[in-house]
Structure formats: structure tokens, C-alpha cells
Amino acid sequence: MAYAERRGNLWRARWRGPDGTLESQPGFQTEKAALKYGRDQEAAIRAHRYVDPRGARMALEDWVNAWFPALDLEPSTLDSYRYLFEVFILPKFGDHTLMSLTAENISRWEKGLVTAGYATKTASNARGALSASLADAVPRYIPLNPAAKRKGKGRKGASRVERVEKDAKVWASPLQALLIAERAAVITGMDATFIADITIAYTGCRWSELLALSPELIHADAVDLHWKLYELNGRFYRGRPKDGSMRTVATPPFLNALLQKHVASGVPLNCACAARIHDNDGVPWCTGGSYAFLTRQGSHYRRSNFSERIFRPAADGWYPQRSPNRQRMPVLVDHGHPWPGKPLPPWPPAEAGKEFTAPQGRGRPRVTDGVRLASWLPVLPGLTPHGQRHGYETWLDEDGIPYVAQSQQMGHEVPGMRGIYSHVTERMLSEIREALERRWLASLRARAALSPTSAVPVLNAALMALPGSRPALPARTSAHHHPRRGDPSA
Structure with missing residues (x-):
């Protein structure tokens, strides 16, 4: 059961995490505020919305190393994920904590890949792989997935262009x-x-x-x-x-x-x-x-x-x-x-405008009469x-x-x-x-x-x-x- 304890001039909230570990959050001005925070965490545990405060401080690389081996996907999909993480994602965000990742930083990174000469689809696939990983960290370690693209955002015509191109499939x-x-x-x-x-x-x-x-x-x-x-x-x-x-x-x-x-x-x-x-x-x-x-x-x-x-x-x-x-x-x-x-x-x-000269040399075929x-x-x-x-x-x-x-x-x-x-x-x-x-x-x-x-x-x-x-x-x-x-x- 949650409780509050005094720490100098401030109060600290204490509660038991899902695995029974005693958790804490310091810095509250009053005992009432600390107790309310602890009870809110217990309610989040019961509702399966609990965010582990220690897990949020985990580096992305550590999370990926725990997440990837547990995937049950097609070998070709796993191979694609492995390539995207090793080449694009971990070199950029591997040492970032989960709680430090923001939608703004991830969007700038995706645009930067395109600016660097990579195909738009490659950049989109890299963000998609990152989003798939972070989605499984919600809500245990982070409350929201910062890599997920929100509907209605971005260029207004992008979805319409994509839809028209799909309809025009040859x-x-x-x-x-x-x-x-x-x-x-x-x-x-x-x-x-x-x-x-x-x-x-x-x-x-x-x-x-x-x-x-x-x-x-x-x-x-x-x-x-x-x-x-x-x-x-x-x-x-x-x-x-x-x-x-x-x-x-x-x-x-x-x-x-x-x-x-x-x-x-x-x-x-x-x-x-x-x-x-x-x-x-x-x-x-x-x-x-x-x-x-x-x-x-x-x-x-x-x-x-x-x-x-x-x-x-x-x-x-x-x-x-x-x-x-x-x-x-x-x-x-x-x-x-x-x-x-x-x-x-x-x-x-x-x-056009140039005289055609047939290729010459060894191994080149000749066109006979x-x-x-x-x-x-x-x-x-x-x-x-x-x-x-x-x-x-x-x-x-x-x-x-x-x-x-x-x-x-x-x-x-x-x-x-x-x-x-x-x-x-x-x-x-x-x-x-x-x-x-x-x-x-x-x-x-x-x-x-x-x-x-x-x-x-x-x-x-x-x-x-x-x-x-x-x-x-x-x-x-x-x-x-x-x-x-x-x-x-x-």
C-alpha cells in the first residue's frame, strides 16, 4: 500500500511496483501530494498503465537488445529490422534513454536521412522499425510512443498522393x-x-x-x-x-x-x-x-x-x-x-543528335547482313x-x-x-x-x-x-x- 515519508523539508512517495520492488518518487512539497502520487501509481498498475520509472531511464540499445530476441516474425522481417537498427537507428539513438526520445527529434532524424541521400521509403521504414520497438515499451517503460506518426500531421497532401499512387498501381x-x-x-x-x-x-x-x-x-x-x-x-x-x-x-x-x-x-x-x-x-x-x-x-x-x-x-x-x-x-x-x-x-x-557507333572490341557481337x-x-x-x-x-x-x-x-x-x-x-x-x-x-x-x-x-x-x-x-x-x-x- 502506498505511503509517504519525510525527506528533509520534502516528502517522498513510496509504493510497490508490479514485480514487488519498492519504488519511490521524491520532491513533493506536502505529505498529501506524495501519498496521492503513490496511490495513482497503484491505480495505474491495476489498470495496466503503469510506467516503470527505472525502465524509462534505460538506454534504447539496452531495450532493443531485450526486445529483438523475443520477436516471433518472418526471418526476412527480422533481417530487415536488424539492418535498420544497426545502420540507422542505434548509431543515432542507441545511447539515448527511452524517456529522452521525443517526436520532434525523431522527425528531424527521419528528414535528415532523406537529406543525406537515402530514399524516402528507407527513412520511413527506419522510423517504422523504431516505432515498432517503442510501441512494445508502452506503457511499462514510457507512457507514449514518440516514434508513432500521428494522423492528420505532416504535409496535407501526402496521404492523398499516396492514395492516388496506390490506385494507379500498374x-x-x-x-x-x-x-x-x-x-x-x-x-x-x-x-x-x-x-x-x-x-x-x-x-x-x-x-x-x-x-x-x-x-x-x-x-x-x-x-x-x-x-x-x-x-x-x-x-x-x-x-x-x-x-x-x-x-x-x-x-x-x-x-x-x-x-x-x-x-x-x-x-x-x-x-x-x-x-x-x-x-x-x-x-x-x-x-x-x-x-x-x-x-x-x-x-x-x-x-x-x-x-x-x-x-x-x-x-x-x-x-x-x-x-x-x-x-x-x-x-x-x-x-x-x-x-x-x-x-x-x-x-x-x-x-538524339549524335551519330551512332556500334560497340567494338573483343566479346562484342557483330550484326551480319x-x-x-x-x-x-x-x-x-x-x-x-x-x-x-x-x-x-x-x-x-x-x-x-x-x-x-x-x-x-x-x-x-x-x-x-x-x-x-x-x-x-x-x-x-x-x-x-x-x-x-x-x-x-x-x-x-x-x-x-x-x-x-x-x-x-x-x-x-x-x-x-x-x-x-x-x-x-x-x-x-x-x-x-x-x-x-x-x-x-x-
């Missing part, structure tokens, strides 16, 4: 998804790449869920998205999908046929991952298994490599700038080969594999699929009472399959109008199977840009 039409998948398959020389891209587009699966798709999870009219395969520091670990969104996704007949043919085609289905000496670190590393989509060497696709070398060139028509010394370059093809042409080694682009040179036009700049997930839900919206069925396909929870009383029926799933099949056939017909054949065998077979398909004709070039002789990118 997504693909069925024809655009097909054209990008075709180009990606031409770049890799593998039917599997085409089927993988189309699978993302027509199931709405996440990238990590595609990587974790195993042959036994592919059924006659559906696929089970029960696992994810995340990349961390060049290795992969297996876990359940984001937010536990395990689901069975209805698939259209054409995709069922593509997947079954792919699994039976003899491509590598067993990954080359192997156990390592230090695999007892608690991370569920992949140590070998059966997966539907692997590289030609039997390894898992790395997100960055797939994006820079395959997906970005296919969608943008340009190879992205990979370093300050390697500029952005157009995708060049020999369109004397079947559509969309045979990719050639990249060359730097021509510059037999090469019909062209460069790919963009299909949908800025599209990402995750952007295809946005397109998938948009297709379902346009086709009038009930919201509860869309949410089940996407792995989203339906909020409120609607989520409790609404159920997905077989009729809804049949409507999804039929709507997606119609979209595929329409995209095939639109693709056939560009060229009746394809350099990708699995797509070429689909084009030949279209009703009324014509015999193979010379490849048309309406989707190419034809450079002048000696100017591969003008």
Missing part, C-alpha cells in the same frame, strides 16, 4: 499478360517461364507462393497455395503464406492443361538446395524438395535476377540500369525469327509480378464475381458479419473458371492477329489450336520498332 490486361509471358519465355528459352507468368496472372498468387508450388499441389481444376518460399540473403526458406492465407484457387481449363503438361515434360522438378552446417539457426531453410518452377539448373528463381534479366525487359522493352557503369539498354531482337524475334546481346541506345534488327516496344512499363495480382482481382471485378469468392481466391479475409455468413459455392468457382477461360481465348485471338505463330512452343501450339487458325505465315512486325541500318535503337 496492372495488366489478359493480352498484355500474354505478351509479357511470351517475351519472358523467349529470353530464357523455356516454356516453363511462359507457364509460370501465366500462372501468376490467372491465379493471383504471390511470387513466393509460385516458387513454393509443388507438383502434388496441382490438381485437375485447382491449385493449393499452401506454402511460400521466401528469399533471404541468397537462400530460401519455406513457410505458410502471408497472414496465414492458405487457400485452394480455382483454375481455368487452359491453365490446368498447361500445368499438367509442364509437370510431365521432364523439366527439373527437384531443387538443388542442400543442408548446411549452420542450418540449426531456427530458420526453416529449404534443403531440397519438389517444386513446379525451377531454373534450367534446378535452382529457385531469385526475385531480383528474374526482375532485372527477364520480367523488366519483357514488360518495358529495356534492360534496367544495373549499376552506374551499365546504362539502361533496349532489348534488340532478330525479327527474321518467329515472333517476337530472337533476342540479341544488348547495345547502348543511340542518342542476314540479321533483321528490331527493338521491342514497351508492353506495360512498370508492371511487376505482384502487379499481375492486382490485374487478376480487377478481372474478377469486371466479370461480376461475388466479393466473397474474390476474397477466397486472393487469400483475403472478408470483414464483419459478411465474412461470417457468406460462403463460396461451386457455382461461384465455376463462374471464375469460365470467366478466366473466356479471357484467355480472347487474348489468344488478339495475339494471333499480331502473328499466327510464336517462338514459344507451348504458345505456338495454343495458337495453332484456335478455331480457324491459318497456316504459318512470315512473322509480322507490328509490335517491333525497326532501327535504321547501323542504328539498333534509334
